[in-house]
């Protein structure tokens with residue numbers, strides 16, 4: 062790359078002087094006969110003709126065209142190898158008025174960036190992508206590209222590209238043409254003057270579509286790289302015209318620019334004052350009317366455990382929500398991950414009149430065991446003097462601990478009697494409230510109102526009452542249990 | 545505003561929107577998915593952008609584009625996704641683009657599992673990408689801090705023109721606690737250097753390229769100076785019952801919470817223990833650790849990793865004070881009782897003392 066192409070008749074969208082190198086201010090860094098020089102010029106012309114220089118943001122790739130920002134007098138963002146469509150997506154989404162043009166080589170777009178281009182196209186991002194296919198990695202010195210013709214020798218296919226080892230030249234336009242969203246897909250060539258004139262039109266169309274607010278527009282340009290191909294510029298041009306065109310085909314694959322509707326403009330952003338409401342921060346789930354001070358000294362370390370589907374997490378959440386409403390410090394921590402497998406579920410809930418140190422409950426003073434495995438697993442860690450409610454008609458003989466207060470009630474069965482198996486957790490909650498007096502009824506009702514579907518609210522109230530009633534009538538002697 | 549029971553992952557998003565975040569780009573991963581889910585609901589409501597990217601690689605490069613366009617934007621992920629983002633972190637730091645990324649850590653290496661761990665410390669705090677850069681890292685220990693530190697992260701990102709990571713773990717992401725959110729929403733004006741596709745910003749360029757070694761060195765030195773400035777100005781930590789402590793526990797995130805309970809247990813046994821909880825992991829509270837070393841006999845670092853942050857504690861102390869280490873990994877967390885047992889086993893000579901009065905202080909440096 063010892064010499065440079067001089068571009069005559071500078072487009073407005075080009076800078077007057079190129080400041081990449083102090084000694085070469087009138088020249089680009091492209092080699093003589095390089096397709097990038099021509100494509101840049103065509104693109105600059107299109108920007109001029111459409112009058113969008115101020116609005117244009119050029120996304121510069123990694124590859125020989127990395128330095129587009131030295132030439133294009135537009136907003137410029139230089140991005141990581143292959144990721145131009147991702148960055149372009151974000152610029153366009155946040156600045157819909159801008160004209161975002163991603164300019165990429167074949168290594169950039171068709172190898173490392175394959176995922177990004179396909180998904181930007183599939184989302185129909187209303188951007189313009191100019192894809193310069195020169196069948197080689199120019200910048201890194203001539204390694205094989207996904208678009209390298211079969212048989213072609215490169216620095217990394219020294220015996221020639223072999224389909225068995227390296228696969229076939231990738232036809233990007235055809236891949237994108239299988240997608241629903243793109244508006245415009247065309248493959249053009251720089252093989253001769255006529256083709257170049259046509260390329261100019263295609264590039265302009267691809268930018269114009271964006272100016273009109275239409276969808277994703279894509280132009281692939283078959284382009285010479287005389288330096289790496291080790292050809293004279295004229296020979297390289299002929300190679301593009303004859304060989305590249307034969308492999309890839311030069312044609313318009315899709316033009317829906319007539320039918321496509323401009324995308325609707327985004328709705329105006331809401332006023333900042335409205336944000337708390339839009340974030341569900343006030344009215345709705347916010348705890349209004351919460352007590353300022355905890356009504357009593359309390360340090361509940363509750364473990365709720367059972368099968369998935371028994372409402373374990375919900376029971377914990379109602380306790381935490383009601384506790385917050387009552388003025389306590391609270392935390393709710395679900396066990397997830399390894400413990401969720403095999404369908405078991407548990408959560409740690411703390412309610413305290415003081416700041417809560419660890420939200421993990423390793424020594425519970427309340428165990429709510431909705432099934433037998435949970436009772437067996439967590440009973441040994443319950444603190445001396447703690448409370449255990451077990452969902453069953455009786456505590457299994459080998460599970461009895463004399464230093465904790467245990468009550469077994471068939472909560473699931475009681476729930477069935479109330480009207481739905483799924484409220485077994487709330488029946489248990491009723492029993493806990495009755496046993497401990499830890500929370501006032503209206504706090505719990507308010508929490509339920511916020512958390513459960515209105516359809517189940519009455520049922521839950523009935524379940525709560527049933528739990529209280531059953532506990533009162535149960536064998537528990539020292540009712541009311543302190544906490 | 546009233547406190548409301550909020551999940552850690554959701555608190556991040558609500559705080560972000562209140563802080564002016566108007567774009568979210570991310571890819572789902574447990575235990576961080578609720579961040580993307582909340583973002584998909586709230587960002588559009590706030591007139592912002594939500595895109596579920598095709599990968600974390602795409603997501604971080606979307607952040608790059610969004611930040612370049614002068615918009616406060618964020619992403620969220622966990623270990624495997626954060627690994628994929630590392631090239632992007634390097635580009636963001638190199639191009640001096642502000643944005644916020646939440647890492648809700650899970651167990652690794654490889655696919656590992658989805659339970660909480662703190663194994664991403666090195667890749668996030670030390671920088672898993674190439675080149676001389678740092679990410680600023682904040683480590684919440686509660687849902688309230690998920691909100692508060694996210695708000696602060698956006699300010700830090702803008703002030704330092706650098707990516708900021710909110711480094712939490714599966715517990716903090718998944719748990720619910722009462723949160724009081726910022727009373728007022730803000731949207732800062734776009735910075736002058738941004739590329740917004742208008743006449744005013746046409747001459748702007750966002751790039752990490754400095755071809756001449758001298759220019760690249762100048763750039764790197766400038767970044768280096770920013771990081772030093774952050775070390776001077778932004779260190780945050782919590783010091784808990786350290787005044788009379790002979791042993792200083794050090795832990796961040798959920799571990800900090802467990803250690804508070806352990807401090808209570810240990811003091812009830814007459815062992816004079818305190819806690820230093822780093823809130824910023826970069827910049828790391830090295831000086832506060834050295835200050836505590838003047839009185840403490842030993843440090844005990846607890847992590848949900850085989851020993852990552854402990855290196856920074858050892859660096860801070862430079863061999864002056866013994867540093868012991870205790871960990872659980874793989875998705876397990878030690879209980880406060882486990883920590884107590886570790887302390888009793890490791891420091892048999894720590895004579896029981898009368899239980900000291902409760903002291904709490906939050907120091908913001």
Ligand SMILES: Cc1ncc(C[n+]2csc(CCOP(=O)(O)OP(=O)(O)O)c2C)c(N)n1
Nearest residue numbers: 123124125142166167168169197198199200
């Ligand atoms: C992640 C990453 N991998 C590899 C590279 C090295 N690299 C720079 S440009 C390039 C290929 C460029 O080829 P192409 O996109 O075809 O553009 P051309 O130079 O031919 O115009 C490669 C592999 C890089 N910069 N980043």
Ligand code: SF4
Nearest residue numbers: 091092095125199286
């Ligand atoms: S190496 Fe090839 S692609 Fe790169 S500037 Fe030279 S001719 Fe153009």
